[in-house]
Structure formats: structure tokens, C-alpha cells
Amino acid sequence: MIFKEADDHSAEIAELERLKGLAPKAAKAIEREIRNIRSGASGEESAAHFINREFGRSERLAIIHDLRIGTDDDFAQIDHLLIHRLQATAWVLETKNYSGRLSCNEHGDWTVWYSGKPRPVPSPVAQAERQCRALERWLEQHGMGWIREVRPVVLVSPKSSVDRRISPKGASIVKSDHFSTWLREQWEGIGDGAALKMLVRHAVKGMSEANLRDLGGRLVGAHVPATRDWAAKFGIAVDARKDEGDSQQPSLEEQPAAKPDKSLGITEVVETPHGRITIARIPDGRFSIRNTPDEQLIDLVKAACRGKAQWVPRYRNWLVTGERLPEVLELLAGRSTSEPAALR
Template identity: 30%
Template sequence: MIIKQIDSKQEDLEVLQQLLQRPDLSPQTQRKIEQRIRLLCAGIKGEEESAYLMQFHFGNHPDWVIINDLRLQFQNKVAQIDHLLINRHLQIFVCESKRIAGELIINEFGEFSRRYNGQGQGMPSPLEQNKRHISILKQLLQKKLIQCPSLCGLYFKPLIYSLILISNDSSILRPKKTIAGLDNIIKNEQLQEKVKQLSKPLGIFSIIRTVSRSRLEEFAHQLVKLHHPQKHDWLACFGLNKINNHSANIATSSQPQTETLTPKKKPVSYFCVACRKNISPDAANYCWNHKNIFGGKAYCYQCQQIIRQKHQ
């Protein structure tokens, strides 16, 4: 059963695209915004791929619940958990999904980098990132902010596992040296088999520590109640000030305004030529203003990022 779906990031994408239209942007700030849009779109695609396969294998299973896109806070710390997969034995699989374009490379020191079109770039360790998420989840459990199911007055202690889910079209280059945790870095398509493998060690104890389906759902709903959606202040993020409509019109128009009597036109609707989704006038204008990239055609935000990657 799916307890929580992925939060929509569409509003953030629209705000970022609108920021790109500002006349006061420096080239450096423009590049930063474009980079944030690419990362956001890649993250959305990675989460959606993992969520789809998770739902396919476990979504209709009566002994499992799925929580997507859960943001937990404890004191001054935050855990942005991509997916939680929980069964009736109270085994919790904390899953961090990563959309990697090209190759994911792990060296003998456990350092991570990605390589695309021959160009490499370092990246934070998803293993350490997930460790921090699990640490915050454990603290919430220890403080009993999440009440665990009990049997005869004895509370079940959840068993927590870390999984890093990599997009299926990526390649993973692993070191020859054995490093703890690397075997839990898998592709999305390997999820079902990995969960099955990690669930086996319980053996006969799985019968003893099995909670009812209703208690499992209750436990999951407690977690969702602690969800704190993230609200971005994109202006502050890029060091921008608010711009009023009057100033914007002056900055973007060189023609004097004259009153003319013209017949009212019907509102124009725009759509993406690739996926046929409806798009805003801002998105269409952005594509037309960058004909060198989009060829004078209008695309939605996600299709824009695909074309940008091909253009680079």
C-alpha cells in the first residue's frame, strides 16, 4: 500500500523558469539557475523511476507499505528521505534514489564521482547521506515521537537498512577493494531481489515479530504526520530582490506606451511539441528566445532539460 506519493515539484520549476526571464540577471546567476533546474529535473526523474518499480513490486502487497518523499526534522537537523519501504516485520528500507547521467565511479577510498561524455565531477557520498537520514529517523524513534507497535507490552524495535538506488541506464564502476556498504548500492531493477535477500536472515523470528496490517499502516501514518514540506525562497537562494511589475515593464520595453483601440483577442494556449503537455506562455517565450538551443519550438520544462543535455 502506498501511504504517501512524491510531492509535486512543478511550482518550483515554474518559479525557476520565471526567474530566468528577469532582465537583471548576471550570466553567472543565470547559469546557477539553469544548473538548479537541471538538477531538479534529474532528481524528479530518478525518484519517479524508483517509485514506479517500488510500486510495481510492493504497491499491492498486503504486507508492505511505501512512503515517498518524506522530509523529517529533529532539532536543527533535516532528513530528506526519497523512499521508505516497510513490512510487517518492521523492517524499514531507507532508499536514496540517484539519477546519474553516464557513469557512477567509486574509488578504493570510497569516494564518489560521476562521468558523462568523458568529463568527470566529484559528488557527495550517497552512503554518508543516507547514514544521516537513518540517524535522524532513529532519534525520532528513540524519543518516541513515533510510537512503535507493541506485543504484550513489549515494543518492537525496527530493523533499518540503507539502500542506494541508481537509475537503470547508468553504469556503476566499483573498486576491487571491499568497502562496507557498497553492496547496498544497486540499480532500481535489482530492488526486489535485494529486499528479498536482506529479509531472509530473520528466519523463524519473523513469525514472532510480525505486526498486524492495521498497526503497520498506523505506524506509517505516524511517520507521514511528521512530514515537513520544503519551501524554497528562490530569490534569497540566488541573491535576488523582488522586482515590481512597473520596473519590469520599463526594463523589458523600449517602446512608448500609447492607447489604441484594438479588438480583444482570444487567449492563446501553448503546448510542448515533444510531449504535447500544456505549458505556460513564459515557458514558450523562453524557448523562442533561445532559438539556438530549441530551434524556435516550444517545450515543457522537463523536455527542455533533455534537449539541453543533447545540445551540450
């Protein structure tokens, strides 16, 4: 059962192309970002195609592509998630679209080799394991006790090669076009005794098809699409204001991404029984939400911002867009409220 398809990245690419034309100095960095998005999307789409073709009609398997769920103060981004109803097992798949040779040394350092030249890369195994832990936290927080095991898998491009002389512990590394064969081998390799125990356990307190549909639906319902402020990332502030009767080209200048700017003079202070909440507009147009370090107030702000705002550890504040600010304020107030006049 396919609960969610892979996301479409065309809007992101279109926005980056627009910014590239506005900011020649940042054009090379923006072009690299576009290539990275296209490469990543290509790898995920290829993997999704193989997975859907082989398992899309299975009533025992839930399939979710491009899942982004909130956990604690952050988000978990899962490329592909498969949940088997009878085995009560979830596979978290991290996709890497490398076209070179992938290797790992005895220290756990990963390298991709292109034409004999090494390029260090973050550990895909560590990434997959982090997403597994995040999913386990989400399942626990939402009372989803049906899943007994969450396993990490790294999917690599069929065009890449993997140096397996040193096999890293943790996740399995599988080529995306071989994944269906690999997964069936995992199912068939559990042994008759283990299979019998699994069926007995399932019959007593296993996950029904309705449970699987409910779990898949709740995960997709918790999905929070990524919203990236590309202009802020590349230090571009677009001022589209026009002079009297004359249109002018947008002016571009570097701006900090997350630190409130007191010179803007747009700040709202909310006094609560547990302390103060300060809301201020930052230069890129978003709003910073900061609170005094009271445990109850921290929990209140976290609950209101989760899934709607981005946590910034460096400044110890939340960032939220103007569109979503009224939702956050309504939750903070615990009743229907409108946006403060100072923040309009």
C-alpha cells in the same frame, strides 16, 4: 500499502523559470538548478514506479515517497521509505540519477565519470546513512519501538554503471529496476532458522497491520513540505511596487539570506522569565527569531519553531515566513495570540 506518492516539482520549476526571466545575470545558475531538479525528480519518479508496481498492494509493506521529517534542529529528506511489518525492518532509499559510471576509491571518495571525465560527487552512502540515523532518532522520539533495524540503500539509474571493484561499507548500491529482485533476495536469504525466530518474535510482540497503518500515517502526518526561497538563494530581491499610474519592471538586487537588517527598523523584543526573544524582519521578507542562551528558553523556541521554521547555524537563529510566524508566536506564548503590530 502506499501512504505517500512522490512530490510534484512543477511549481518549483515554474518559479525558477520566472526568476530566470527577471535576472539575466543569474540565468545560468538558475538553469543549472532547474536541470538538477528535473534530473532528481526523474530518478525518484522512475524508482517510485518500480517500487509501486512490485510492492504497492502488499499489506505487509508500508511505502512512503519523498518524506521530509523534522529531527532536532534539522530535517531528514528521505527519497523512498519501505517498512516491512513482519521483519520489523525499514529500508531508507537514496536515489541518484547519474547517467555515467559511478565509482568509489579506497578512501571513500566518490566519482561519476562522463565520457571519461571524472566529476567528484558527495558520498551517496554517507547520505543514506545520515537519513537512517535521522529516522532512528524520530522513531525513538515518538515512541515507535516496532522497528528493530533501519538499513540504507542507494538506488542508481538503470542507465548508469557501477564500478564494484571497491565495495563501500554501509549501504547497498542497487539499480532501481533491479530493486524488487534484490529486496526479495534479502527476504529469502535470511535462512530458515532466522525466519522461524522472526515469526515467533512477531507472534509474541510484532507489528500488526493496524500498527503499520498507524506508523505510516504518523510519518506522513509529520511530513513538512520543503519551501525554498529561490529568489533569496540567487541573491534576487523582487520589488514589485508600482509608481503612480505606471507599472515598472521588478528591481533586482543582491540581498543576504539570513542575517537581520537593522536598517529595516522592524524588530520585536519579547521578555520571558528565562530570557529575551528577538524577532526581526530580514531583507527577503522572512523573520529571524533569536533567543538568549538559556536552556529552558532554547527548548521552548526549538519546540515552537520545529517543522515551521528553518534553523540557520551560521547566525544561530531560526527563519520563518510571515505566514507561519503567527503559529510560532502562539506556541511561544502558550496561548492564542495575534501577530505583533510592528511585524505586520
